[in-house]
Amino acid sequence: MVIKYELLKKDPSSMARLGRITTPHSIIDTPCFMPVGTQGTVKSLTPEQVEATSAQIILGNTYHLWTQPGHKTVEEAGGLHKFMNWNKSILTDSGGFQVFSLAKMRDIKEEGVTFKHHKNGSKLFLSPELSIEIQNSLGSDIMMSFDECPPYPSTREYMEKSVERTIRWAKRGFEANKNKDTQGLFGIIQGGEYEDIRIHCCEELTKIPFDGYSIGGLSVGEPKDIQNKVLSFTTPHLPEDKPRYLMGVGSPGAILDAVERGIDMFDCVLPTRIARHGCAMTSSGRKILKNQVYEKDYTPLDKECDCYCCKNYTKAYLHHLVKADEMLASTLISIHNIQFLENLMKGIRESIKNDTFKEFKKSVYDKYGLDNKEQDF
Secondary structure, three states: OOOEEEEEEEOOOOOOEEEEEEOOOOEEEEOEEEEEEOOOOOOOOOHHHHHHOOOOEEEEOHHHHHHOOOHHHHHHOOOHHHHHOOOOEEEEOOOHHHHHHOOEEEEEEOOEEEEEOOOOOOEEEEOHHHHHHHHHHHOOOEEEOOOOOOOOOOOHHHHHHHHHHHHHHHHHHHHHOOOOOOOEEEEEEOOOOOHHHHHHHHHHHOOOOOOEEEEOOOOOOOOHHHHHHHHHHHHHHOOOOOOEEEOOOOOHHHHHHHHHOOOOEEEEOHHHHHHOOOEEEEEOEEEEOOOHHHOOOOOEOOOOOOOHHHHHOEHHHHHHHHHOOOHHHHHHHHHHHHHHHHHHHHHHHHHHHOOOHHHHHHHHHHHHOOOOOOOOO
16 A cells, blocks of 8 residues: 555544554654645645644645646646645545535536536536546645535435445546555545445445545534534444545534544645634634734734744734735734644644543633534634
């Protein structure tokens, strides 16, 4: 296998796992959070700034890089690592989520999906084989299988047909990978909230020797208790010796809940997206920095953080940047938000190592006034 996973320790009171992933470019301690570099860049940050947050791996988006600048352009530049000057690991998604969330006028057939470009309306076609071809050109360490991401909620009848198609597409994508010696490939488990369909998908996809498995179709609008329920009955059916990845989750409460249920990897646009709106994740909850209360607050953004932003700037200055609509606001708050999540992951790993994960999770929930319902921060 190109991607090697080592299970180092299990939490005795939950399904939480401490592990290590080795890729062709780096070693990744898990559980881990992956900042999203949609178009070959983590928005508003240089690769050096991202690396300074302790990020071990970033995510690139197949759909967006395919449509701009084009996968062949990236391949001619030496691959995505060289093109964007990132020397650590890269995971690329399959483009499937964007097809089903952004694209217009979709026509789903066995061959693949015909749809319109989300900006200019031009006709596009994406198949399992083309998704892998694009990702082969990008040269990511970990590729994702092309799947159908059904909407929430979906009927049982629709989900059954959708999952069977996803399984067939997974087999086709696995066979299409021309770089089996240099690029890993993850399968994606679908099935909505239906336990037997999810388990069936697990059983079928684990027959294919993927390098890891992702749980898809969550964080798409379902209630928090449904997401946790799905994770609880899905992860026990995944191999212990391979990584488990939950796509699109980046809020601390949801990360803690998923780690408790055996998830190793996370990604989300949340930390940089809210930063662009002047919102920071901090050790005392979220802060909306345009609020007047910060106008003369000359203290660091987060007294418990040692990121570049917190070591050098005050809430008053950040308030000024946000109010003035200065680009630097997005950069500084993004640096902080990503490091905040990387620090959270570090705390999670330490707690699993020390058999104190449940206590760590409770302390986070207590500190921020969260409960186990819909609240998060």
